[in-house]
Amino acid sequence: MRAQPAQVFAALGDPTRLSLLSRLSDGRSRSIADLSSGSPLSRQAVTKHLRVLEGAGLVANERAGREARYSYRPEPVAAARAYLDAVSAQWDDALGRLRAFVEDEAQ
Amino acid sequence: MSDRIVKTVELKAPIERVWRALTDHREFGAWFKVALDQPFEVGRASTGRMTYPGFEHYPWEAQIVRMDAPDVFAYTWPHPEDMDAPNFDGAPRTTVEFQLEAIDGGTRLTVIESGFEAVPESWRAKAMRQNEGGWEEQTRNIKAHVEG
Numbered sequence: 220m221r222a223q224p225a226q227v228f229a230a231l232g233d234p235t236r237l238s239l240l241s242r243l244s245d246g247r248s249r250s251i252a253d254l255s256s257g258s259p260l261s262r263q264a265v266t267k268h269l270r271v272l273e274g275a276g277l278v279a280n281e282r283a284g285r286e287a288r289y290s291y292r293p294e295p296v297a298a299a300r301a302y303l304d305a306v307s308a309q310w311d312d313a314l315g316r317l318r319a320f321v322e323d324e325a326q
Numbered sequence: 327m328s329d330r331i332v333k334t335v336e337l338k339a340p341i342e343r344v345w346r347a348l349t350d351h352r353e354f355g356a357w358f359k360v361a362l363d364q365p366f367e368v369g370r371a372s373t374g375r376m377t378y379p380g381f382e383h384y385p386w387e388a389q390i391v392r393m394d395a396p397d398v399f400a401y402t403w404p405h406p407e408d409m410d411a412p413n414f415d416g417a418p419r420t421t422v423e424f425q426l427e428a429i430d431g432g433t434r435l436t437v438i439e440s441g442f443e444a445v446p447e448s449w450r451a452k453a454m455r456q457n458e459g460g461w462e463e464q465t466r467n468i469k470a471h472v473e474g
Contacts, residue, residue: 303442307331310437313358314335317435320357321339321347 227295230275235260236268240291243278248288330440337435341428344435345396348424360386368393372401384409391421399424402441 230236239254255265269289272278276295280287337344347353351362355374362374367390374386392400404417420441427434 303331306439306442307333310331310333310439314333314435314437316357316359317344317347318335318337320353321337321343 227275227277230271230277231296233268233271235264236272239265239268239272240277243289243291246291248281248283248290250286250288252286254289330438330442333437335435336429336432338432341396341426341433344426344433345399348399348426349393349395362386366390366393366399366401385414387414388422389419392423396426398426405442 231240242254243249251262251265251269254269255262258265260268269278269280273280273289276292278289279292280289282288339347347357349366351365351372354360354366355362355377359378360374360376362372364370364372366372370390372386372388372390376382376384376386386403388401388403390401392398400421400423402419402421404414404419406414406417418441420439423438423440425436425438427436
């Protein structure tokens with residue numbers, strides 16, 4: 220399932236979700252129990268946030284026996300950043316041409 | 327990670343000169359490298375063909391949304407998934423806004439492109455793969471030109 224960028228931005232725009240992602244960012248998968256431990260959040264709250272992250276493609280879950288284990292997926296953030304970088308480079312190029320055009324006294 | 331691109335440059339040219347380079351369709355075409363069919367007019371479409379080497383004949387289309395001389399010029403344009411599609415109807419659009427400010431020695435130009443949240447993530451990854459090599463080289467060329 221491909222997430223829309225608006226979903227990715229919305230998912231990232233919450234401090235609790237950012238903190239969940241940060242806990243997952245070492246690449247190891249973790250259960251809801253793991254992610255709730257040491258946190259003031261209930262399992263229910265953590266589950267709700269994980270669903271939002273899953274909807275945005277930022278985490279994937281795999282069942283290991285009875286337990287769901289969540290892991291971070293870097294592709295949505297990497298893809299969004301790469302596209303903006305490409306467009307940004309195009310603007311650097313275009314503005315370089317504009318500079319040459321307007322600063323040339325002969326124009 | 328932001329959903330907009332902001333660029334600021336200081337140009338050694340008077341604000342009227344920069345305004346003309348942006349809003350006169352022939353001058354815009356000369357540096358942007360596009361052959362435009364008609365003058366820019368607020369509320370109207372702008373159409374044409376790219377003349378940028380390697381991108382020749384790709385269509386240009388924009389909707390002009392604002393022209394407040396000499397301060398702000400803005401348009402929307404499409405970000406299509408497939409540049410070779412027969413038309414770009416339905417492609418998500420971003421807004422490009424040029425803001426001009428007279429400064430000592432010339433003009434400060436700020437360009438803001440916004441609305442990227444409308445561009446699907448799968449398209450972005452594909453466009454990134456398509457653009458990567460060419461733009462990296464162009465960026466190096468421009469840096470050398472500007473800083474040389």
